[in-house]
Amino acid sequence: MSDIDISIFHADFIEQIKASLAQNRLAHGILLNNIDHLPLEPLLIKLTTVLLEHDIVDDLATAADVFYLKSDDGQIKIDQIKNLLEGIYLTSHGAKAKVIVLCPLEALNTSAANALLKSLEEPPENTYFLMTTNQLQWIMPTLRSRVQVFDLALTLEQKKAYLAQKYQMNDEDIAKALAISKADLQVIDRIKTDKSFWQLRKELMQVIQGQLSPLALSIDINAYYQDAIYWLTSLLIDAYYYRLGLSQTMPTQEQKALLEGLIKRYDHIALYGFYQRLLKLKAYEGKHYNVNKQLAIESFLIELSA
Numbered sequence: 001m002s003d004i005d006i007s008i009f010h011a012d013f014i015e016q017i018k019a020s021l022a023q024n025r026l027a028h029g030i031l032l033n034n035i036d037h038l039p040l041e042p043l044l045i046k047l048t049t050v051l052l053e054h055d056i057v058d059d060l061a062t063a064a065d066v067f068y069l070k071s072d073d074g075q076i077k078i079d080q081i082k083n084l085l086e087g088i089y090l091t092s093h094g095a096k097a098k099v100i101v102l103c104p105l106e107a108l109n110t111s112a113a114n115a116l117l118k119s120l121e122e123p124p125e126n127t128y129f130l131m132t133t134n135q136l137q138w139i140m141p142t143l144r145s146r147v148q149v150f151d152l153a154l155t156l157e158q159k160k161a162y163l164a165q166k167y168q169m170n171d172e173d174i175a176k177a178l179a180i181s182k183a184d185l186q187v188i189d190r191i192k193t194d195k196s197f198w199q200l201r202k203e204l205m206q207v208i209q210g211q212l213s214p215l216a217l218s219i220d221i222n223a224y225y226q227d228a229i230y231w232l233t234s235l236l237i238d239a240y241y242y243r244l245g246l247s248q249t250m251p252t253q254e255q256k257a258l259l260e261g262l263i264k265r266y267d268h269i270a271l272y273g274f275y276q277r278l279l280k281l282k283a284y285e286g287k288h289y290n291v292n293k294q295l296a297i298e299s300f301l302i303e304l305s306a
Helices: 006-022 041-052 078-087 110-121 156-167 171-181 185-193 195-208 225-243 253-265 268-287 293-304
Strands: 029-034 066-070 098-103 127-133 148-152
Touching: 006 041, 006 148, 006 156, 029 041, 041 098, 041 127, 066 078, 078 110, 110 127, 156 171, 156 185, 171 185, 185 195, 195 225, 195 253, 195 293, 225 253, 225 268, 225 293, 268 293
Parallel strands: 029 127, 029 148, 066 098, 098 127
Antiparallel strands: none
C-alpha cells in the first residue's frame, strides 16, 4: 500500500481556482465537499499555495500566513476558533493573502460555528477560509450560505486508477471491490486496513444464511455498530434490487447464494421493511446514547435469518 497524492486527480479544479482568483471571482469562504471522503491535505497544500500567491507551501501546520485547524477528537471548540481568528489580524509575512484552513467544518460545535460565521460575514481583508466537509448536510444553513461550495468526487476511471496505484490491484480485483463497496472508496480503504470490518461482513452473511448463530459473532458489535448497520443495509439493498430483477452488477457466487436465499424467504415489500428498520436503528443511536447496540443487532439478525 502506498500513499496517493489525491491532488493529481483534481488538476482541472486547481486551474479553476487559479482562474477565479485571477478574475477576482473567488469567494473568501471556500468549502470543499469531500464526497469520496479521501485525505485532502495534498490538495489543500496546493490550493493554499495558489491563494497565497508566493512561495510553495510544504506544510500547512508551519507555513507563514496559514492558520491550520483540524479536528483530532471529533470536535472543534469555540476557544480554538477564537485563538485562530485573533491570529489573522497580525501582520502578514509578505504574502498577498492569509489562509485559514479548517478540516472538517462539521466538527465545529454550535458556538464555534457561530463565531466563524461572524468572520465569514465580514472577512478580514485579503483573507481566505479554505474548509472541507465530509458531511455537507450537517453544515448549518447560515454557514453554507456564506461560502462557495465545490463538490469533489472522482470519476469511475479515476477511482480505478486510485485503487491500482494505492493497492496495486488488478482490473478483476478493482471491479470486485467497486461492486462490493458500491464504488465507495472509503469502504474499500476500510476493507484494506481493518480486518474486523471485512470479517464482520463475512459473519453477517453467514448468520443470514443460517450458517452461524446471531449470538456467535466474533466482532464486538458495540464497537462496530454502525459498520454492522452499513453491511446489513448494503446486503438488503442488493437483495431488494435482485428480487426486482434490477441489479446493475453481477453478484459474486458468494453474494448470489445469499441473495437467492433472502428472496426465497421475503418479497420486495418485506425486504424494504427490514431496510427501514435498519434506518431507524441507525438514527436511534444518535438520539439515545443508552441504546443496547449488541441486543439491537442480535434481535434484527434473529428475525432476518428466521
